[in-house]
Amino acid sequence: MRSAKLMNGRVFAGARALYRAAGVDGKDFGKPIIAIANSFDEFLPGHVHLNKVGRLISEAIKEAGGIPREFNTMAVDDGIAMGHTGMLYSLPSRDIIADTVEYQVNAHCADALICIPNCDKIVPGMLMGAMRLNIPTIFASGGPMRAGKTPGAPHDTDLNSIFEGVAARVIDKIDDAQLEALECTACPGPGSCSGMFTANSMNCLCEALGIALPGNGTIAADDPARVELWRKAAFRIVELAKMENPPRAKDFVTAKSFQNALVLDMAMGGSSNTVLHTLAIANEAGLKVDLKELDRISRMTPNICKLAPSKGEFHIAEDCRRVGGIMAILKEIAKVPGLIDGSAPTVSGKTLAEEYSAAPDPDGTVIRPLENAYSKVGGLAILFGNLAANGCVVKAAGVDPKMLVHKGPAVIFESQEEACEGILGGKVKEGDVVVIRYEGPKGGPGMQEMLAPTSYIMGRGLGSSVALITDGRFSGATHGACIGHVSPEAAAGGLIGLVEPGDIISIDIPNRSVTLEVSDDVLAERRKTWKPREPKIKTGYLAKYASLATSADTGGVLRVGK
Structure with a gap:
């Protein structure tokens, strides 16, 4: 064990x-030291209960014969940070x-790690x-x-529902009492927000x-079954730590398990942010995954499950859980040859196939059988074209067929606030293509979520006639013809920075293209007058982040000397 050096000798x-x-x-002394990476935070409903979860897991680790050592990471609530400068930090x-996570565990020679994340950036951050x-x-989420x-x-x-309600109130589709009712009831308690948003x-x-x-x-945050899952995870991590040659994180996160995860993402129509995060996690794992690989998997994977926001009447804890959860989705999608590698190991000690084999068959409503899939291709699509030479992302499962x-x-x-x-x-009319730029990792800086503008488009009844394109990103709650992660971003000299008002933009999601219909000669002339903008923020962490951040097509990871 790594901690053995500390537990023996005078030094x-x-x-x-x-x-x-x-x-x-x-x-x-001599028992395995188990680091508990918690993320308790009273700002986030998804994390407000994690202090109790940390104590529960800590006691279970002691019971199992380990030494629990708990620490906290930061956690930003995107919903609270949205609409002001706070979102730059997300x-x-x-x-x-x-x-x-790297610092705390290595500095104190912990033998094993149990992570308690829940909301948006905490899960991928801990995975990295x-x-x-x-x-x-x-991992044992909240x-x-x-x-x-x-x-x-x-x-x-x-x-x-609340964000769309705000826009609906502006045009008098609902009144103040109805908006207040949404505010007071739509988020009823602890846990990560209830749709198939980024966290979930x-x-x-x-x-x-x-x-x-x-x-x-x-499993819902307040479900008694969640307590059993936390305890089971605690006992299992001690069991793993005590093994002579225990399986490590990269023994699970492999090329084949990564494909399994990406297939699931496409089959269930996950958040577009998963693209950004999986690229970053793959980078840390030493795996070669890029947008072209994601597009290849998307084209092979039927979309068999839609939850809110793509299908507002279905939610993850009430509906997906009730019909068998993730294992039921994997079991059905595994019937497509070559998509799922069921031999991949899992932390339970079973293979993935052994885990999903016990799941029920599709219920036909929340999870559809392959022959009645929502579409023959995945819920996320990667588009390419002159406007996004290195690619961009759209949650196709949430786009109106029109x-x-x-x-x-x-x-x-030129910014989310302006949009x-x-x-x-009322500056946006039917048929328009909204372009929000200089909101990428470098230009934002920080690549803000665009839930507010996309919700306002939906709330004003323009979701079936207006598209939005940005080098920023979207909330997992976003739906509609919303294309994000445009790479290269405007601040890095991407073509999105050369678009002028009234330019025609063509979007073809089935054929995976996004095109600025302006001649190369005209674009070359515009390029001559384009100049990089002064950084919006020149001090503090965001200034350092902007100097190191890459565009979204590489996961927005930080690179020294890039």
Whole structure:
């Protein structure tokens, strides 16, 4: 065990003294030290209960014969950070979280790691840190929130219902009392927001990666079954740590498990942010995954499950969990030859196929059988063209069929804030293509989520006639013809920075193309006058982040000397 050097000999007497001072009984020296990477935070409903979860897991680790050592990472609530400068800090927090996990575990010679993430950037940040450490690791998330029960709503509600309600109120589709009812009921308690948004998408992918136990992504935060999952994870991590040659994080996160996770993502129509995060995780794991590989998998994978926001009446804890959860999706999609490698190991000790073989068959409504799939291709699509030479991403599962092919004039906004004001102010009309630029990892800096402008488009009744293109990213709650992650980004000299008002943009999602219909000669002339913009922020962490960040096609990872 890594900790053995600290627990023996005179040289490390000081280290042992400090462990004693921190509450470790000397009689326990020699037991495996299990680092608990928690992310308790009273700002986030997805994390507000994790202090109790950390204590529960800590006690279970002691019971199993380990030494638990808990620490916290930061956690940003994208919903609270949205609409102001706070959102600039969201994506960059992913790298700080990865650094924190790496630092804490290596600095204190922990033998194994159990991660308790839940919301958006915490899951990928911890996964990135775990790849760097490559020690026995299990993920046990805080669990999804239950959907809201809003009087008068046509179906269960969630955070996205509120954002769309704001725009609906602006045009008097609902009144103040109805908006307040949404505010008070759509997010009823602890857990990650209840749709197939980014947090839940990532927690589900952990099951397919084999680094979390079944149910990690779908058992509600307040379900008694969640307690059993946390305890089971705690006992299992101690068991792994005690093995002579234990399986490590990279033994689970392999090329074949990565394909399994990407197939699941396409089959369930996960958040477009999963593309950004899986690229970053693959980078840390030393795996070669790029947008072309994601597009290849998307073209092979039927979309057999739609949850909110793609299908507003279905939510993850109430509906997906009820019909068998992630294992049921994997079981059905595994019938397509070559998609799922069931031999991939999982932290439970079983193969992935052994885990999903016990799952029920598709219910036909929440999870459809292959012969009645929503589409023959995946819920996420990667588009290429002169406007996005290195690629861009759209959640095709959430696009109105009328908008799968669209052509319209560009309406340009130089920031998310400007776009929100313009959309609510009526500057966007039917048929337009909204362009929001200089919002990429470098240009933002921080690549803000665009849930507010996309929700305002939907709330104003323009979802079936207006497209949006940006070098920023979207919330997992976004739906509609919303194309993000345009690479190269405007701040890096991407063509999106040369678009002018009224330019015609053509979008063809089935054929995976996005084109600015302006001649090469005209673009060359525009290029001559284009100049890089001064950084928006010149001090503090965001200035450092902007200087190191790459475009979204590489996951927005940080690279020194790039």
